[in-house]
Amino acid sequence: MMRIGRWGMTALGLTLMTAACGATNPEAGEDATPIKRVPTPPNEFTPVELEATIDDLIAELNKHATRSMQMAIVLKDATGFWAPVVTAANRALGDLGVIGNVIGPISQSGDSDEDEALQNDQIAQVVEDGAEALGLAPFNDIQTAAVDAAVAAGVPVVTLDTDVASSKRALFVGTLDKAAGATAAQTLLAMLPPAPGTVILHGNENPAWSNGIDRTQGAQGVFEAAGYDVLVRQSTWDDGGDVEDVDWMQAQIEAADPPVVGMIGLFNISYRCAIAAEAAGKPDIPIVAFDFDPKTVDYMREGRIKATHTQRQYYQGYLVPYILYGIKNIGLDATRQILAPQMVDDIRVNTGLDVVPADKIDAYNDFLDSIRANQ
Incomplete structure (x- = not known):
């Protein structure tokens, strides 16, 4: 009943x-x-x-x-x-x-x-x-x-x-957000050329959101320990965030010294990294993402985002x-x-955390379907 x-x-x-x-x-x-x-x-x-x-x-x-x-x-x-x-x-x-x-x-x-x-x-x-x-x-x-x-x-x-x-x-x-950020960073690290180089991290620096801070610091620590410069973009959640985040990251890709060699997004709006790389004329920069947003999946199918990390x-x-x-x-x-x-x-x-490579999208969708967990 x-x-x-x-x-x-x-x-x-x-x-x-x-x-x-x-x-x-x-x-x-x-x-x-x-x-x-x-x-x-x-x-x-x-x-x-x-x-x-x-x-x-x-x-x-x-x-x-x-x-x-x-x-x-x-x-x-x-x-x-x-x-x-x-x-x-x-x-x-x-x-x-x-x-x-x-x-x-x-x-x-x-x-x-x-x-x-x-x-x-x-x-x-x-x-x-x-x-x-x-x-x-x-x-x-x-x-x-x-x-x-x-x-x-x-x-x-x-x-x-x-x-x-x-x-x-x-x-x-x-x-566990700090560990999750570090896991995502290790995924991208395996795709990068040896340091020096710059990594753009689409994350959170607002202390009011402790989860976002932990995830960001977990990822940042991995790259810095490996000798890379890290530029952190504070993710914008307000209306117009797509434009603001993309414009900032595009400008950094065009100006960074040493050059940007990788990008990582730590939230469901990770797909903005791919948009920024394309806008800067650097579509081949390796990018990894977080969560399973449909836009992120689309960029994965195009080969622009190499992997995502799902809670x-x-x-x-x-x-x-x-x-x-x-x-x-x-x-x-x-x-x-x-x-x-x-x-x-x-x-x-x-x-x-599930690490989902771009070539495993269909297998992961099958898994989500099997437990009725598709968003």
Whole structure:
């Protein structure tokens, strides 16, 4: 059955709401219904170790009686990059047989303060409505007080994609940005002539966005250690960003000394690097990208972008409900022990990164299709 809670279309704003079927504890003398999930089809991009960890968690949970509970997954968005998270979270809720909603705006207000305040209201609302566990993709530390209030009410919180490190959340699940930036840099480094040379990095230098800073510094450190000069372009997200970013990078390509020998984009607007190189008359500069934006894929098919690096947001969305269920059923310490192969410390669960060469686009699309994770 589809059970619809009242956490979706409320005065909190325009949200996308989905739900899973409810489960009840078995009657005395009955066997617990085991958790089952559809196996992931084998593919060269299947994260084998991550899949094994999920299976281990399910195996441990199946040693215990099923538990009826409510949980909520609150996202900063529900479209584009976030669509696979919605798909995966709903699949996990269905596997577990819990009552739950995935909540996220289907259009941003354009006002960051308003969006952050809306999410704080959503967190408070789902706790008031009876959620026993909360998965949260926060905007930033603005969510600290709301997270701490949920925890104080007995609701464990697991963050995904972006952390609220200053809060009392139990765990963070996502990409480790500094390591991700370094991985992308190593991909490009293998394509570069020996130093000296200049590398243009389309990244972030705004300290208000810690994830972007970490990813940028991770990449920058690799190139500088290898002896290259690095020019960082602060990515422009406002209207007109395509023109501003491209004009800046084009000018640097035309003027840099030593010459530009490579370019790297660290966000979903990485394709701007290819536009800038073409505008400067240097279409053969090796470029690597981040994320799987359709424009990036188009440039990959043309051979202009050599590889991209994609976050496993599907697995973030899939893991979080299982982790929350584990925390409530077998405890945080036992859940953490099972997750240990994917953890870098006591708090952070690393879902890793997929490196996709340009000649593997179709294979990667097949993998995404197989888990219904295409954006």
